[in-house]
Amino acid sequence: MKLDARIPSGPIEQAWDKARFDMKLVNPANKRRHTLIVVGSGLAGGSAAATLGELGYNVKCFCFQDSPRRAHSIAAQGGINAAKNYQNDGDSIYRLFYDTVKGGDFRAREANVYRLAQNSVNIIDQCVAQGVPFAREYGGSLENRSFGGAQVSRTFYARGQTGQQLLLGAYQALERQVDTGQVTMFPRSEMLDLIVIDGKARGIIVRNLITGKLSVHIADAVILATGGYGNVYYLSTNAKGSNATAIWRAYKRGALFANPCFTQIHPTCIPVSGDYQSKLTLMSESLRNDGRIWVPKQKGDKRPPDQIPEAERDYYLERRYPSFGNLVPRDVASRNAKAVCDEGRGVGETGLGVYLDFSEAIQRLGEETIRERYGNLFDMYQRITDENPYKVPMRIYPAIHYTMGGLWVDYQLQSTIPGLFVLGEANFSDHGANRLGASALMQGLSDGYFIIPYTVGNYLASTKLEKVSESSADAQAVLSSVQQGVEKLLAIPGKRTVDSFHRELGKIMWDDCGMSRNAAGLKDAIGRIRALREEFWRNLNVPGSSDDLNQSLEKAGRVADFLELGELMCLDALERNESCGGHFREEYQTPDGEAQRDDEHYSYAAAWGYTGPGNPPELNKEPLEFHYVHPSQRSYK
C-alpha cells in the first residue's frame, strides 16, 4: 500500500496554516446534521468530544469506566510542555520541535511535531481559561520547571497531579456539552468492533458492561482516542482497564498499525515487591530535577544507603552524561539503570533498584521547599513502601509506561480507513521511538482541542456519505460476529484464569521485547506467544455469564487481543535491525553502549497491515524525511 501522509508542501512553519486554509468547511447549519463517534474520554477523546460539541456536531462519546473523568490521563503527574518561553531562557516553538524530534531519535514525522509545538502555547491558554490551577509565582504568573530531555524550563504543572487537573478541565468542558445536549455520554460502554461500509468507517459495536447488551452505533466518522497498549506487559504504569481492543479491532478491519515495538520504559517507578503485584506505580520524572541517582560502586554492597560514604557511590548518570546528568531522556535513564543492576550493583532486596536521593536538595533548599514541590509524591512513596523519602533515598526501577506506536495516521490524523481518525497515545505520530517527559498531555490536547475539529470537518465536507441505518445488513453482520466472539470466550471449557494467561504473556514480553531485545529472543518469544494463544482458546475458564457485570469476561476479550498484538510487537522489533530510542536491539550498539541507529535502512515508520487470520501481516513503509532537524547520533554527554 502506498502511504500518503498528506503533509502540506512549503516551509514547515506555515504547513499547518496552509493545511487549515486548504481544508473544506462545514457550515454551521450543516454541522448539526452530522453525528460523530468519539471512543475514549481522556485528554484526547474528552477534549475532542467537548470541542466538536461546541462546534455544533452531534457527538456520542463512549468510555468503559463509570465516568469520563476516570480515563487514565488522570494519572499523569509531572506536567505539560509548552513553548511559551515565559522563563526567558531561550525556548521557542522551534526548540520544542527540535527537542521532540531529537528526543524521539529521528523516528517521528517532522511536520506533525512542528504543529504539536505550535499548538502547545494555545493549550496552556485554553486550560488556564478553564480554571486549571497551574502552579503560580507569588506575583500571579505561571510557574515552570525543567524536565528530562530539555535544557529549558518549559513544563507547566499542577503539583504532582497535572494530568488530573487537565483531564478535569476537559471533562468539565465535556459535561458542559452534555448539559447543552450536543454530546451524549455512554459510560461503562466498551467498543468491540468497527463498522466499515463502502470502505469508510461508519460506526461501532458497543457492549454495555452492566447489562451485557450489544448495540450498533452509526455515525459519519469515528474518532478513536483509546490510549496505549502498555498492558500487553501485564505489569505497567497503565490503569488496569487500559487496553488495546478498540485499536486492535480497527487494525483487523483494515487500519494499519505503525511501529508497534516502540514502547517506553519509564525510569522512575517503585520496584516490584512480590508476585501478587498488579501494577507498577510511577514516581514522576520531575523528581529527577532535584533527586540524584546512584548505586554503590561495589557489587553486592548491602550496607544501608546512609552508611555508604560519598566516595563509594556511583552517580552514574552524572558521570556518563555530564551536560544532562540526571535529566537525560527516559530511554537513556532506563537503560543505564538496567545496566548497573545487571552488573550486580542494584539495591533493595531484589537487587532490581537504584537510589533516587534527595538529601543534597533538602540540604540546599530545605525540606519545606522539597515538600512544596513533590509533597504528594513523597507521601505516595511512603504509603506504598513504608519508608520516609525525606530521610532515606527512594528506590526506583524502570517500568513499562507508554507506547509510542499505534494506529498509523496521516497529517490529518486519519487512519488508512477513511473516516476513522485516531488521537493521542492511540496513534503513532508525534513521539518517534521515544517520548519526552511532559509531552503526552501536550499531544492528547493538541489532537483533541486543536487538530481534529478542523480535519474531521474537512473530511465531512469533502466526502459523500450514503445514509446508513443501524439495521443495515453490514452493521448487523458485524454485530453478530461480535456476539459470537463473546459467546466463544464463555464457552471455552478450560481451567486457567484470564489473569494467569495475561501474566505469562507479560513475562514473555518483558523478558524478550522489553528494555533490550535480540533476534534470538524475539523469535523464541513469537513461538511462545503462539503456543500461549493456542492454549488460551483451549484452556481458558471465564466464570459468570454475558448478561450482567462480568469483569472476567471483559478481561478475557482484552487479553485475547493482547495475545495477538504481542506477536506483532515482537515481529516489528525483529524486523527493525537497529537500535533507536526505546527500541534497543543488543546487536546494534555503539562501543560505549548507546543506541546505534541505521538511518540508511530504517528511517521509516513501519506500518503493518492485517491480512487475515493465520496470515503474516504485511509491512508497509512510510519513509521519514528530515529537512530541518538533521539526524545525528543523539548525545546527552
Added chain:
Amino acid sequence: MKLTLTIWRQKGPDSKGKFVSYPMDNVNPEMSMLECLDVLNESLAERGEEPVAFEHDCREGICGSCGFMISGVAHGPQPATTVCQLTMRHFKDGEELVLEPWRSRAFPFVKDLVVDRRAFDRIIESGGYISVSTGNAPDGNAIPVGKEESDRAMDAAACIGCGACVAACPNGSAALFTGAKIAHLGILPQGQPERDRRAVRMVAQMHEEGFGSCTNIGECTGVCPKEIPLEVIARMNRDYLGGAWRERKNVVTTIAPVSDWDFAKK
C-alpha cells in the same frame, strides 16, 4: 499473615444480598487491599465461582474508581488513602475485615461492591465548569492568579470523585463533593462570571439527585482520600446564599424547594 474477608455478595439490584466470609492465608503485608481481593478472586475463578465485583482502574489513588467500606470506614483505617493504596500491613494478623459497597440512595446498587455514581457527573454537568469554548482563551499570563489563591483552588480541585464522603455521611450528603468544585472554580478569577449561577444550579442538582443535607458532622472530610477541607462546604453555602439572593426574580412567590425555582432549572 491470615485474614478473614467478609464481603457483601449481591448479584444485582433486584436480587437478595448477603455477607460471605472468605478466610485468606498467606496475605503479604506489602500487598494492597485490591491486590488482596485479586488473590481471592483468582482462587474463586479457579474453583469456577464468580469473582467479587469491585471497581478499580489506575490503582494509584487518583482515578477515583475504587472504594468500599472496610469494617464501617470508607476506604479503611489509613487517612488520606484509597483502598488501592491501602497496604495490608495496616491490619493485624487474624483480623476480620467487613467489606461493603457505598450505601446511598443517590448511588444505585449494581453488583457486589459496585454502585452507580453517575449522580456526580450530573452535578458537574449542572454547572461545574467555566464556559469557555476552545479558541476563546487569552494568553495564560494575562490572568494573574495569586499563589495563595491558586494553592487554595488546587486543594479543592484535588477531589477524585470517589464518593467516600457520601458513604461516610450519616445524611448521605454530597456537600463535600459539590462544595469542592464550587470552591475550586469560585476562588479563581476565571470562575467569577458564573459564580452565582454555578452555585445555585449545582446545589439544586445535588438535592434533585436525592443526596441528604449537610449538618456539619465532618465525617466526609475525615475519610476523604484527598483531605478536602470542610471549608469548601462553607464556601458552597456562602456562594449559594449570595447566588440565590442575587439571582432571585423580584417576586419570591413560593415556598417550594429551591430546586423548583425557575433559575435552578435547566
